[in-house]
Amino acid sequence: MALLSVEDLETHFVSRNLDNEVLVAHALNGVSFAVDRGQVLGLVGETGAGKSLTAQSVMGLLRPPALRVGGKALFDGTDLFELPTDTMNAMRGRDIALVVQNPRTSLDPLTRIGDQLVRIQRVHREISLADARKRAIAMLDAVGIPEPKRRMRAWPHELSGGMAQRVLIAMALINDPKLLIADEPTTGLDVTVQAQILDLLRDLVIDRDMAAIIITHDLGVVAHYCDRVVVMFAGGIVEAGPVGAVFGQPCHPYTRALLAATPERLALGSGRRFGGPPPDLYNLPKGCHYRDRCGHATELCEQTPSFVTVASDHDARCHYAASLKDQPL
Amino acid sequence: MSGPAKNTARPVLLARNLDKHFPAPEHQKIHAVNDVSFAIAEGEVLGMVGESGSGKSTVGRLVLGLLPPTAGTVEFDGKDLAALDARQMRASRADMQMVFQDPWSALNPRMAVGRQIAEPLLLHTKLDRSGRKAKVAELADRVRLPTTYLNRLPADLSGGQLQRVCIAKAIATEPKLIVLDEPTSSLDLSVRAGILDLLADLRRDLGVAMLFISHDLGTVKLISDRIVVLYLGTVVEEGAADTLFDTPAHPYTQALLSAHLPPDPAVKVQRHLLEGEVPSPIHLPPGCRFAGRCPLAIDPCRSALPPLDSVPGDVADHRAACIRIAEGANRLVQPQHQMANP
Numbered sequence: 001m002a003l004l005s006v007e008d009l010e011t012h013f014v015s016r017n018l019d020n021e022v023l024v025a026h027a028l029n030g031v032s033f034a035v036d037r038g039q040v041l042g043l044v045g046e047t048g049a050g051k052s053l054t055a056q057s058v059m060g061l062l063r064p065p066a067l068r069v070g071g072k073a074l075f076d077g078t079d080l081f082e083l084p085t086d087t088m089n090a091m092r093g094r095d096i097a098l099v100v101q102n103p104r105t106s107l108d109p110l111t112r113i114g115d116q117l118v119r120i121q122r123v124h125r126e127i128s129l130a131d132a133r134k135r136a137i138a139m140l141d142a143v144g145i146p147e148p149k150r151r152m153r154a155w156p157h158e159l160s161g162g163m164a165q166r167v168l169i170a171m172a173l174i175n176d177p178k179l180l181i182a183d184e185p186t187t188g189l190d191v192t193v194q195a196q197i198l199d200l201l202r203d204l205v206i207d208r209d210m211a212a213i214i215i216t217h218d219l220g221v222v223a224h225y226c227d228r229v230v231v232m233f234a235g236g237i238v239e240a241g242p243v244g245a246v247f248g249q250p251c252h253p254y255t256r257a258l259l260a261a262t263p264e265r266l267a268l269g270s271g272r273r274f275g276g277p278p279p280d281l282y283n284l285p286k287g288c289h290y291r292d293r294c295g296h297a298t299e300l301c302e303q304t305p306s307f308v309t310v311a312s313d314h315d316a317r318c319h320y321a322a323s324l325k326d327q328p329l
Numbered sequence: 330m331s332g333p334a335k336n337t338a339r340p341v342l343l344a345r346n347l348d349k350h351f352p353a354p355e356h357q358k359i360h361a362v363n364d365v366s367f368a369i370a371e372g373e374v375l376g377m378v379g380e381s382g383s384g385k386s387t388v389g390r391l392v393l394g395l396l397p398p399t400a401g402t403v404e405f406d407g408k409d410l411a412a413l414d415a416r417q418m419r420a421s422r423a424d425m426q427m428v429f430q431d432p433w434s435a436l437n438p439r440m441a442v443g444r445q446i447a448e449p450l451l452l453h454t455k456l457d458r459s460g461r462k463a464k465v466a467e468l469a470d471r472v473r474l475p476t477t478y479l480n481r482l483p484a485d486l487s488g489g490q491l492q493r494v495c496i497a498k499a500i501a502t503e504p505k506l507i508v509l510d511e512p513t514s515s516l517d518l519s520v521r522a523g524i525l526d527l528l529a530d531l532r533r534d535l536g537v538a539m540l541f542i543s544h545d546l547g548t549v550k551l552i553s554d555r556i557v558v559l560y561l562g563t564v565v566e567e568g569a570a571d572t573l574f575d576t577p578a579h580p581y582t583q584a585l586l587s588a589h590l591p592p593d594p595a596v597k598v599q600r601h602l603l604e605g606e607v608p609s610p611i612h613l614p615p616g617c618r619f620a621g622r623c624p625l626a627i628d629p630c631r632s633a634l635p636p637l638d639s640v641p642g643d644v645a646d647h648r649a650a651c652i653r654i655a656e657g658a659n660r661l662v663q664p665q666h667q668m669a670n671p
């Protein structure tokens with residue numbers, strides 16, 4: 001059984017305009033995916049596709065005007081959305097950990113990093129101060145921070161970007177979570193540091209039999225560190241499958257456009273058009289949401305496509321998925 | 330980008346032995362740029378790569394005269410920038426332009442984008458109002474920005490559209506050189522592809538030379554003719570883009586390129602791990618800047634700075650600063666970390 005199974009997640013942004021009319025932005029429209037123990041899932045898509053919102057919805061960290069209006073998040077069989085606030089608060093940081101995007105703003109600037117690592121342990125379990133400190137030093141060592149004992153006394157501002165990100169990962173992992181959600185864990189870091197952090201993440205997933213979700217827009221990270229990939233567009237999933245299958249035989253026109261736009265595959269001066277505006281979430285078009293940007297769109301696309309299984313475990317939400325499968329990019 | 334580097338062409342920019350120090354607390358100095366020399370030929374795209382703190386952005390500002398160098402000279406189009414007075418400098422600025430990483434903060438939020446594109450025309454040309462208007466429309470068309478956007482404020486445009494506005498501003502005076510400092514780093518993949526495509530077009534149609542500063546190796550490889558690799562404010566290697574990516578000579582370049590993740594799971598990645606952190610630019614190591622982290626370093630590496638010499642047996646303009654190249658001991662042969670692909 002999957003460790004986390006998200007079913008039909010729907011999140012809306014509800015606001016009112018100056019005439020006091022209710023406006024609803026359909027930010028997530030029926031997002032379903034699952035992640036197993038020992039597996040790294042990559043969540044990709046452009047800005048505004050709903051990647052981070054998916055993570056926040058699952059973690060129960062939405063704030064108005066964002067509102068979850070439907071769906072389930074089965075974690076080890078229990079629906080996280082049905083849990084009382086106290087139980088969810090206890091699980092967050094213990095069973096499910098989130099590494100947010102910006103290490104600089106997610107560490108408490110007025111607390112030494114050692115104290116932050118001790119604090120998060122003592123909130124979630126009965127542990128003596130001495131033991132918590134010992135574990136904190138061991139964890140800093142495990143994430144590759146040199147002289148961990150001395151670094152316990154460091155202030156967040158004394159750390160480089162890569163160091164701060166490692167401290168955040170140490171904080172996320174110190175309570176041995178079963179699931180780690182990392183939102184853009186390496187954006188803004190240098191490539192050499194990025195590789196070290198991702199190596200660390202993947203080794204931990206394998207060693208501890210955890211599950212991890214990496215949210216990123218870097219297809220290189222997905223290609224080399226994820227087992228499965230879920231491609232999002234306009235608040236919905238357009239394609240999902242094993243990394244090798246999705247990169248090797250992309251079936252949804254959006255996935256194909258995304259892959260074609262990577263510098264490695266880009267042919268400059270081809271006159272090809274890239275991208276385009278995302279659909280208006282307040283007024284989503286009927287049918288396929290990618291229709292306006294799609295080169296393959298026909299009248300059929302005015303009807304909402306359902307998922308087409310193109311290979312085992314590889315699905316794409318496009319009427320033409322099966323015929324696109326074998327076409328070169 | 331395809332097409333050979335035009336090394337025979339006259340250099341539009343010649344940077345010689347540039348040093349830049351910034352003051353640090355307690356009368357110390359940050360050695361941001363140390364003895365950097367390079368040339369950009371007419372119509373050439375020079376990529377500049379390096380990690381954060383390597384001095385790439387500082388070099389970009391030095392060559393445009395936005396920062397005065399501590400030592401060294403910048404010759405732009407045959408003229409020494411330091412010898413120009415304020416009036417001459419201002420006139421030269423029409424020929425050198427810059428595009429920044431963050432288009433949101435590079436534009437005036439209270440001025441319609443069309444007027445912002447017209448500003449360089451107002452400063453540097455004698456066009457009258459209608460002439461400027463026509464030219465702005467032409468520029469917008471050139472950067473593929475719908476002319477209906479020209480009357481809007483920056484807040485109404487997307488990041489990719491704003492970067493197009495910045496590029497339109499930069500090419501308004503038909504410059505000879507554009508410095509682009511991480512122009513696509515803040516943009517989504519598909520938007521980035523559109524901007525790169527536009528830059529390639531502009532380079533072909535206008536023949537403008539570019540200094541393309543980026544830490545994204547894939548992008549730099551795609552757009553550059555030649556590449557300069559910086560480490561701790563020092564050039565460690567330079568050469569034609571293909572040569573440098575296929576046969577990097579300096580151990581740092583090898584490690585840097587090996588950390589790049591191509592977006593294709595079928596490509597096997599063999600990484601060279603680097604120990605330690607980049608040293609402090611306040612107390613520079615005496616010898617090779619990279620010696621402290623280099624698995625191939627020997628004692629002479631730590632005592633004297635290696636010169637930037639031609640790589641023997643390679644094309645002439647491939648140069649690297651590593652003394653171990655001469656003895657053929659510059660290859661990080663053993664990948665210390667094999668990636669098992671999922």
